[in-house]
Amino acid sequence: MQEHAKFKQQVKAIYRLMAGLFGLFIVAAIGILLLVSNPDWTRKKATEVESEYVAIPEVDDFDxxxxxxxxxxxxxxxxxxxxxxxxxxxxxxxxxxxxxxxxxxxxxxxxxxxxxxxxxxxxxxxxxxxxxxxxxxYPAKKKGRREVLSNIEWYDLED
Amino acid sequence: MKRRNFVKRATLGSMASVIGADIVFGSVLPEGYKPLALQDPDPFKMFNKDTGMEVLNDKPWNIEAKAHLLDDKITPNKFMFIRNNGLIPENIDADKWTLEFDGESVAQKKTYTLAELKSKFPQYTYELTLECGGNGRSEFDPPAKGNQWTIGAVSCASWTGIRLKDVLEDVGIKDDAVYIGYHAADVHLSRDPGKEPISRGAPMAKALQEETLLAFKMNNEDIPIAHGYPLRLVAGGWPASVSGKWINRISIRNKVHDGTKMTGTAYRVPCNPVAPGEKVKDEDMCIIESMPVKSLITYPKSGAMINEGEKLDIRGHAWAGELEVERMEYSIDFGSTWQSCPIEKPSNRLAWQHFSASIDFPKKGYYEIWARATDSRGASQPMLLPGWNPKGYLNNACHRIAIKVT
Missing domain, CATH: 1.10.760.10 (Cytochrome c-like domain)
Structure with a gap:
């Protein structure tokens, strides 16, 4: 009984290792595929992230x-x-x-x-x-003793 | 949109003034980038002001209301004008705030903590009208130097605090006391620590009035920072510059206080009337005390169109400095005829008073409603600009709104 259990454990360990390796292989394969189909994939992503934080300074723009x-x-x-x-x-x-x-x-x-x-x-x-x-x-404007009302924004008065 | 642009245009200088330090390498800051300390320099958010308020100046901050925004009987913070002479103090610690009394005429120097002031003296609440001495300056011709206030540098909030009079009695003042002068924590625009942006005050008679408060609450909450948190003077009915903000020292003087903006031409008008544009010597200028009688139509907003045959309800406030408004009138025919309308009693001395009327118009067309208040001594608001003065103070000309009956 004890030996049977030990064997079962070993099989499980090998299974886990295989599954892990397979997973890694899949990830690597997707990565390679993406890189082949779109070589700018990684770089583009990096600049996108950067652009959220940094505006390219143009010293001339200050004035x-x-x-x-x-x-x-x-x-x-x-x-x-x-x-x-x-x-x-x-x-x-x-x-x-x-x-x-x-x-x-x-x-x-x-x-x-x-x-x-x-x-x-x-x-x-x-x-x-x-x-x-x-x-x-910015020359002085003549205003007289009282100016006319100007820039009136007309609106319908609701009750 | 205009406001957004303005915020964008805020200079590095004003950023520095808000942050409280110079921005090193400021000249290479990318355009459109705001330093972390200023991620949101929108003054309306920063000071909790309504976006209908008008920013006249961003360094120092000066913001005014419009007539229709002042419709509330008690002005809420969002519609209260901001007038600053210097930079708003930073890192205010109310727990460590003290108020010192000194000067030639103090019996003995004395310092109170804010907590002591709050616990030791009885507290009072008054509605008090505060109007900037330069409210209405923009209308003077020739133009007067300074922030070009139109009509919105006035408010009447509910202020809670202790009577300055009670504290002065506790401190002890000598018989030769003439004036009090305040000192405060705000910072001079040049950042020169040896200079005070403003240090004004009032004669003893005003200082000892029951309504003259050392206030720590506005509309039942802590005073907003821009309005003087944690402690300010409130002397209703006088130019609002008498009501010092962020005060930490009061000098009891044996002469008229000679602090910044007490002398020269500041908050002074010619002792004798002058012709528009006339030069006036400093010694011929007299300190403004009580503000003159004035009123505002706060409803409806100017530009209202109504149908022929409809009545128009109007309302607003009137105030008269140290005095009370006794009569209120309006005209729809440019002053040819005046109709009286009811004016309420003030809720306490120095509070603004409310008026209302219901108006019939004889026919279609363009009208202006002019409002005119008269004080308890019989002085009324002029329809034209009052006496010209070099700094453009005390414009109490009638307020008017435009109406169309269609």
């Missing part, structure tokens, strides 16, 4: 201009743009610049105020470039 607008800041592309970007958007948003519409005298006074109280550096020759850019591209 991309689209439809005449400097995308990163929203400023209009014109003479002096990068001088304005480099001197006026470090501490505050460009939105603070474009919201405001002033003449040269008041921009100069504003620059002086920023230098006296907000740690703005000496702009040297750039001051003229910046002020010219601002008064040319």
């Amino acid at each position: 991309k201009i689209e439809n005449g607008i400097h995308v990163r800041t929203g400023l209009i592309e014109a003479d002096g743009l990068m001088t304005v970007v480099n001197n006026c958007t470090n501490c505050h948003s460009a939105k603070l610049v474009t919201q405001n519409r002033m003449n040269a005298e008041r921009w100069i006074a504003t620059i002086k105020w920023m230098q006296e109280t907000q740690n703005l550096w000496d702009l040297g020759k750039n001051e003229e470039i910046i002020v010219n850019y601002l008064v040319t591209n």
Whole structure:
């Protein structure tokens, strides 16, 4: 009885080994077949995975201009743009610049105020470039004592 | 869509300001890639604001509401304007938060923990109107420098806290006390630790009012970070800049507080009226105290079209700084005739008041509904812009909405 059981165990072990080898063979065969039919199979998969995490950096795009607008800041592309970007958007948003519409005298006074109280550096020759850019591209609009209502979005009022 | 673009356009600088550190190698960051700390820099999500709110500035963050968003009697956070002078403080630990009292006129320097303040003094809840001094600035001509607020820099939330007056009594103040000045944890835009973005305050009379709170709850919850968590001043009816956020020190001064944005032209208007565009010397500028009488039509949203023969129900709020609104009127004929409408009493002093009306239109056509409030001293809102001032404060001109009867 004991010997019979031992024999049964040995048969089982051999069977398991054969089954394992067969499985490995099948996997290898599928792999080879795939590689033969589509040599880029492994590489393609690898790049697909990568593309989820990495955008290919294009340094030029950082100051991309689209439809005449400097995308990163929203400023209009014109003479002096990068001088304005480099001197006026470090501490505050460009939105603070474009919201405001002033003449040269008041921009100069504003620059002086920023230098006296907000740690703005000496702009040297750039001051003229910046002020010219601002008064040319963001001129003051006449509003009078009360503007008409504009940009009204009409809609049917439901009860 | 515009908002998305704007978020995309957010500069590295503003990313750095939110993260709280400069982004090293920022210039080689791939376009469209957001640093981990900022995976979602959408300000509407970041501050839990309604996407109908208008971002005026992203560094520092300044966001305003629109009239129809302010329809609630008590303004919820999602519709509350954000006004910042500096960068929102980071790593706030409420458990370690302290409030120090110092200054020339303090009997003795004293420091309280936030927990002590909450447990030692009785708590009060008030609905308090906070309006930015520059609300309405965008309408001035010649234009005034600063964030171009239209009408949405106003709110009336329910604030819970302790009376500043109770704490000042506990601290002890000398007879020569003139003003209190707050100091806070926000960071100057230049990141210069020696500079405060804003340090304003109020005369003792305002500081000692029952409704002037050291608040730690807004609408019954912890104050949202952008609105001053864990501790702020709330001084209703005065320019909202008096209601300092994230405050950690109060100086009791023997003179008018001279902190940042107390001096020069900040939160000041000409002591005597000037012509539009006129230059005004600093010494001729006076500090704004109570805000003027004003109102907003919050329903319907401007642009409503109704059928001929239908009545139009309107409603809104009115407020008058330190005073109360006594009369409310509207006009559908550009001020030729005015109709009175009911105005509710405020739920407490310095809370905004609610009005409503039901309007008949005589015939088809384009109309504007103009609203005009009058305060308890008889002052009304002007239909045109009020007196020009160099910084564009205190525009309380009548609000109006456009209506078509078809």
